Amino acid sequence: MDKRIDENTVKRLLGPAEPELLCDECFEKLDEYVELELAGAPADDRIPGMRPHLEGCPTCQEDYESLRELVRGDRR
Amino acid sequence: MSPSTASSARASEPGSAQADSREWLNGLRATGPERDAAVGRLHELLLRAARFEVSRRRAALAHVRGEELGDLALQAADDALVAVLAKLDDYRGASRFTTWAYKFALLEAGVRLRRRAWQEREVVLEPDAWPQETDVGGSPQSQAEVGELMEALKGSIASCLTEHQREVLVALALNGVPIDVFAERLNTTRGALYKTLHDARRKLRSDLAKRGFTLDSV
Numbered sequence: 001m002d003k004r005i006d007e008n009t010v011k012r013l014l015g016p017a018e019p020e021l022l023c024d025e026c027f028e029k030l031d032e033y034v035e036l037e038l039a040g041a042p043a044d045d046r047i048p049g050m051r052p053h054l055e056g057c058p059t060c061q062e063d064y065e066s067l068r069e070l071v072r073g074d075r076r
Numbered sequence: 077m078s079p080s081t082a083s084s085a086r087a088s089e090p091g092s093a094q095a096d097s098r099e100w101l102n103g104l105r106a107t108g109p110e111r112d113a114a115v116g117r118l119h120e121l122l123l124r125a126a127r128f129e130v131s132r133r134r135a136a137l138a139h140v141r142g143e144e145l146g147d148l149a150l151q152a153a154d155d156a157l158v159a160v161l162a163k164l165d166d167y168r169g170a171s172r173f174t175t176w177a178y179k180f181a182l183l184e185a186g187v188r189l190r191r192r193a194w195q196e197r198e199v200v201l202e203p204d205a206w207p208q209e210t211d212v213g214g215s216p217q218s219q220a221e222v223g224e225l226m227e228a229l230k231g232s233i234a235s236c237l238t239e240h241q242r243e244v245l246v247a248l249a250l251n252g253v254p255i256d257v258f259a260e261r262l263n264t265t266r267g268a269l270y271k272t273l274h275d276a277r278r279k280l281r282s283d284l285a286k287r288g289f290t291l292d293s294v
Contacts, residue, residue, distance in 0.1 A: 015277035
C-alpha cells in the first residue's frame with residue numbers, strides 16, 4: 001500500500017459530502033443514468049445522488065464505466 | 077409496463093429503440109419456439125457483455141488462463157440470464173431493454189472477476205499500515221492541514237466507530253478491498269456493507285465538524 005497521505009486518502013475515508021444513493025438503488029437506476037448521459041441529458045439532475053455514490057463506491061464506479069462503454073460502443 | 081412509470085431517458089429514446097425493447101419483451105413472454113429463440117438471443121447478448129467485461133479487466137488478471145476467463149464469462153452470462161428472466165416484470169422502460177439487460181451481465185462478470193483477482197489475497201482489517209508521509213503536492217501549509225486532518229480522522233475512527241464499522245472502513249476505503257469481495261468473506265451483501273460504510277463516513281464527518289474542521293472541499 002502507498003503509505004503517503006494525500007487528499008485522496010482523506011476523500012476515500014470520508015466519502016462524498018452530498019447525499020448519495022446506496023448500491024442497490026445505484027444498480028436499479030444505472031441503465032437510465034447511462035442513457036441520459038449518452039443522450040446529453042442532465043443525468044445528475046434527473047437522478048440525484050448517483051454521482052456522489054459513484055465517487056464514493058469504486059465498485060459501482062467500475063460497473064458504471066463498463067456499462068457506459070458497452071452501450072457507447074453499440075451506438076458507434 | 078405503464079407509461080406513467082416509464083421515466084426520463086425513454087422520452088428521448090428514438091421510436092425504433094422502444095420498438096426494439098417491446099420486441100424483446102414480447103419474445104421473452106411468448107411460449108414455445110418463439111420464446112426459446114428470444115432466450116437464445118438474450119444469452120448471446122449477455123455473453124457478449126460478460127466477455128466485454130473480461131476484456132476490460134484482462135490486464136489485472138494476466139496470471140489467469142484465457143480458458144478460465146472464458147468459463148467465468150459463460151457462468152456470468154448464465155446467471156445474468158436467470159436474473160433477467162426473473163426480473164422481467166421489473167423492467168420499467170427507463171432505458172433500452174438491452175441496456176437494462178447488460179447491467180446484469182456486467183455485474184455478474186465484475187463480481188466473478190474481482191473475486192478471482194483477490195482469490196489468493198488476504199483482506200487486511202486493521203489499520204496497521206496507516207499512511208505516514210504527507211504528499212498533497214501543495215504548499216507546506218496545505219500539507220500540514222491534510223496531515224492535521226488525517227490525525228484528527230484517526231482519532232475519530234478510534235473513538236466514534238464501532239469495531240465492525242472500523243473494519244469495513246479500513247478494508248474498503250483504506251486498503252482498497254472491492255466491496256463484493258469483502259461482502260462474500262463476511263457472508264453479507266454489497267448493499268448492507270455499503271450502508272455500514274456510509275453510516276461510518278457520516279459519523280466521521282459529523283465528529284470532525286464538531287471538532288472545528290471545515291470539510292467543504294473534501
